[in-house]
Amino acid sequence: MSTGQELTGRLALVTGAGGGIGEAVVHALAGLGARVVATDLTEDGVAALAKAYDGRVTARALDVTDSAAVESVVAWTEDTLGPLDIAVNVAGILSGSAVAEMPDEEWAATFAVNAHGVFHVSRSVSRRMAERGSGSIVTVASNAAGIPRTNMAAYAASKAAAVMFTKCLGLEVASKGVRCNTVSPGSTLTDMQRGMWTAGAEEASARAVVEGDPASYRTGIPLGRIAEPSDIADAVAFLVSDRARHITMHDLYVDGGATLRA
Template sequence: MSASPTGRLALVTGAGRGIGAAVTAALVAAGARVLATDVDGEGVAALADAWGDKVVARPLDVTDPDAVDVLVAEAEDTLGPLDIAVNVAGILRSSPVEALTDTDWAATFAVNTTGVMHVSRAVARRMTGRGRGSIVTVASNAAGIPRTGMAAYAASKAASVMFTKCLGLEVAAHGVRCNTVSPGSTLTDMQRALWPAGDEAAAVRRVVEGDLAAHRTGIPLGRVAEPSDVADAVVFLVSDRARHITMHDLYVDGGATLRA
């Protein structure tokens, strides 16, 4: 049984930075080849420059179903069968519900939920025919516990978790596994955008300690996650070490949700 996805081809969305870039790096380090995609073409091009022939970079807007289908078809024709798909692409539009616009709600679901469906559907169609494959969706612990000012984000992530579980049930008989990884606060640009400008150490401390006024628990392990912490969980789930795990939602949040 292999502890790593050596020699396998992985598609990673949202790979231009943050958790997506960390997942790409971790998969390459584990021996996989990666098709790194992002709406930010420059971000994934930098990954390809860094990793050489181990990473192929392509721009991709996951909200465009035709673009997703074309990319998957071209990848399989030129690079080989996709053994792994990791849905990382996501956006966060924070707002109290009373001020939440229809545009921000729709944009959040278009990327975080519908984009996951587009990519997962395209790769599952091919994986089931081969009788193997692994799909991992990076969701959020906000999918399992209410957050003030994050209704659209939390709802979109909850939907993507349940979509991935339902897909996992449908394709299990074909040897395809579908799981989710749900991070808590992680040191990414998305996280930093939620903090006031200035002292990052103070912002981290507030996250770790929690905020009673915002009904937010702290982080029992006493640290904010690095993107690599999430990436390591993804690599485990796509490896043969996790061959009997499917429809599972793995929280990587230092205990922040108290697994509510």
């Protein structure tokens, strides 16, 4: 974990900040001195963060699937608070259907948030960052983007799209001083993870995640623990800091070795 106030003077935009990894990213960046615009589908979801940091965190409602809304929030942020130095794409949804049973709407909705949302936000902020000659964008993807999962085709494919998009964007804006990286978590203790567990058998469900499941071709977690949201947030904080100034187009797996880095 980093220490000090190395992000003092920086302004960050974080999507999906109403809970889980997004909320942890806000805490990590604000804890390092950054001012943060915390966004989620409703302002109520991020109001507590704004209250907790008394002026250093601003809450805004944002639907990342709406490109006009994204452009409006980014423009408002820069006009009101100043130029954005950091953007972190965390907003995401999980689809858990087998391909043969998946309706068109589920596939489209998953891509609308996990891939199109990343495109909308990154396009808007990178354009401005490139004009200024500096900036850092981090997309929180998933280790499912790099290894097949049963009943997770839409989620895995949308996250893979987000990873490659972020790398391509990083190549386009590297000469402008803008860095673009991804953090790919494995199983993390969030509401999304708990939503996949069997009700009334949470302890057994958690143990199964750590141990793996050969029947569903799922490897376990060699480090023997499920990640906390702060584990992912610390990786994000590193990548947006000057300590990572020579890192771009990188996909950092934070999964306890679960994918055996396949």
